[in-house]
Amino acid sequence: MKKIIYVLLILTVSISLTSCSIGKEKSFKSDDFALGTIISQEIFGENAQQVSDEAIAKLKYLEDLMTINAPGGDINKLNENAGKGYVELNPETISVLKSARKISDLSAGAAFDITVAPVVKAWGIGTDNPQIPSKETLDKLVPLINYRDVQIDEINNKASLAKTGQMIDLGGIAKGYAGDILREIYQKNGIKSGLINLGGNVIALGSKPDGGAWSIGIQNPRSETGEIVGIIQVSDKAVVTSGDYQRYFEKDGKRYCHIIDPHTGYPAESGLMSVTIITSSSTDADGLAKAFVLGLDKGMELVKKYIQLYGQAEAIFITTDKKIYVTPGLQGNFQLEDESHEYTYIKER
């Protein structure tokens, strides 16, 4: 098997794997558990170990703030007060809500919408009891989905949910935000080079210590063992994937994935298995990866719209018929490395 950049280790305790020197540059590798996933850091610099500890402490803080089930956390507070007016939140939560709004606006809520939470809860995907909700349940909950009902008072760091019963879930953007915050921590501490993986959200910090680009593997969405289908070379970018293989359940031979179509309340079935976004902003990449809901053509259009409004972004779409499509800017970069020999790289569309 080819070397895969993201090796997921099942660990529940923080361990430092290695601390060594490559050439002049000291490196530090660690795996920790935070934000419900394995966080792998490989960072380079004299103070790498201390900085990686600071990074994990920050992730745990963000987890308490933004996880839907964290009692006393901001999201919990906001959800409990739905329909009752504004609540004061941490400026960092406000910042994520604003980013979420920006990404939702791109598709007018057709792809990314954090108010899918009541429906996410009804499906229970990723819990011990996933289930297909009844039509009555969905008829009641789907009308509660509307990102425009997340009202933000930026000056006073307050937000509200307009209607009783509404809830938000930052599961589709919080890891992305955490990636951007980690990058700030590294930069503040003079770390210029590193590769960080937050459970599938990769941050390529700068270039490799030898000056070359980082090689990032794109996962085969149907490999049980984490094989890849291709490789891209990136420097100073976030590489974020949303796919139907990350969390799902099967019933009567049908796969129900954890990404919900905000219009139907059903797990998205758009002919895609994964969408990978490559941008400077890890937060935006995480939100934009929900282009998954829209399918290949409309999803590509969404990425185009993002580029027009906010600057460079690239994407990789993998369809259920095992075809791989990339944005024009990635064509000279993406390399098919498919050990399964089942995927076709479609260069021309």
Ligand code: AMP
């Ligand atoms: P990700 O892991 O980044 O692919 O995001 C999936 C998670 O985001 C799910 O587990 C839900 O918590 C949440 N989610 C599901 N569907 C959507 C959606 N359409 N928009 C925003 N968040 C979603």
Ligand code: MG
């Ligand atoms: Mg994500």
